[in-house]
Amino acid sequence: KQEVTQIPAALSVPEGENLVLNCSFTDSAIYNLQWFRQDPGKGLTSLLLIQSSQREQTSGRLNASLDKSSGRSTLYIAASQPGDSATYLCAQGGGSNYKLTFGKGTLLTVNP
Amino acid sequence: DTGVSQDPRHKITKRGQNVTFRCDPISEHNRLYWYRQTLGQGPEFLTYFQNEAQLEKSRLLSDRFSAERPKGSFSTLEIQRTEQGDSAMYLCASRLAGGPYNEQFFGPGTRLTVL
Numbered sequence: 001k002q003e004v005t006q007i008p009a010a011l012s013v014p015e016g017e018n019l020v021l022n023c024s025f026t027d028s029a030i031y032n033l034q035w036f037r038q039d040p041g042k043g044l045t046s047l048l049l050i051q052s053s054q055r056e057q058t059s060g061r062l063n064a065s066l067d068k069s070s071g072r073s074t075l076y077i078a079a080s081q082p083g084d085s086a087t088y089l090c091a092q093g094g095g096s097n098y099k100l101t102f103g104k105g106t107l108l109t110v111n112p
Numbered sequence: 113d114t115g116v117s118q119d120p121r122h123k124i125t126k127r128g129q130n131v132t133f134r135c136d137p138i139s140e141h142n143r144l145y146w147y148r149q150t151l152g153q154g155p156e157f158l159t160y161f162q163n164e165a166q167l168e169k170s171r172l173l174s175d176r177f178s179a180e181r182p183k184g185s186f187s188t189l190e191i192q193r194t195e196q197g198d199s200a201m202y203l204c205a206s207r208l209a210g211g212p213y214n215e216q217f218f219g220p221g222t223r224l225t226v227l
Contacts, residue, residue, distance in 0.1 A: 031214065032215075034215065036218075041223065043118075043218050043220040044205075044218040046216075051213060091154070091155075093216075097160045097162075097167060097168050098143075098207070098214045098216075099157045099160060100145075100147075100155070100216060101157070102156070104154050105154055
C-alpha cells in the first residue's frame with residue numbers, strides 16, 4: 001500500500017525565514033510527485049510537479065526536490081511571507097491511472 | 113475561466129437524503145478523478161474516468177456512491193441515503209492524457225455537511 005508522510009504536521013516561523021517541508025513516500029514506482037497549497041476551506045492549488053526522472057523543480061521562491069532512492073521530497077520556501085500561510089500537501093502519482101496518494105499536509109503559519 | 117469547476121460549492125443536507133455533485137473538467141482533459149477529504153486529512157482517491165469509462169473505484173466508494181461521466185465531459189457524483197460520516201470536501205481533478213507531466217488540476221471542491 002502506498003503511504004505518504006509529511007513532517008512536521010505544523011510549522012510556525014517569523015516572516016523572512018527560509019523553511020523546508022518534508023515528504024516521504026513508500027512506493028519506489030513513483031511516477032511523479034506534486035506539491036499543493038490549500039487555503040482553509042478551499043480546493044488545491046498546484047505548486048510544483050516533479051517527474052520521477054527529475055531531481056528538482058523551481059518556481060519563484062519555491063524549490064522542490066525528489067530523491068527516489070530514499071523515498072523523500074522536500075519543498076523549500078525562501079524568504080517566507082505571511083501570504084504563504086496555508087496547508088501544504090504533497091502527493092505521489094503512480095499506478096496505471098496516475099492517481100494521487102496524499103500526505104496529511106503541513107500547516108504553515110508565517111508571522112509578520 | 114478555463115479551470116476545473118464544481119457545483120455546488122457547499123451542500124447541507126439531512127441524514128438519509130440523496131445528494132448529487134457536478135464536476136466540469138478542463139475542456140480538453142479526458143481523464144477525471146474524484147477525491148474525498150475529511151477534516152485534518154489529505155484527499156483520498158475515490159474513482160477515475162478515462163473519457164466516459166469508469167476504470168477504477170476505491171474501496172472507499174460504498175454502494176451508496178455512484179459516479180458517472182455520460183459523454184466524457186462533465187461528471188456527477190451521487191450519494192444516496194447520506195450518513196454523517198459522508199461529511200467531507202469532495203474534490204474533482206482532471207488531466208490531459210499523454211500530456212508532458214500528467215499533472216492533475218483540481219477544482220474548488222464541494223463541501224458536504226450531513227446533519
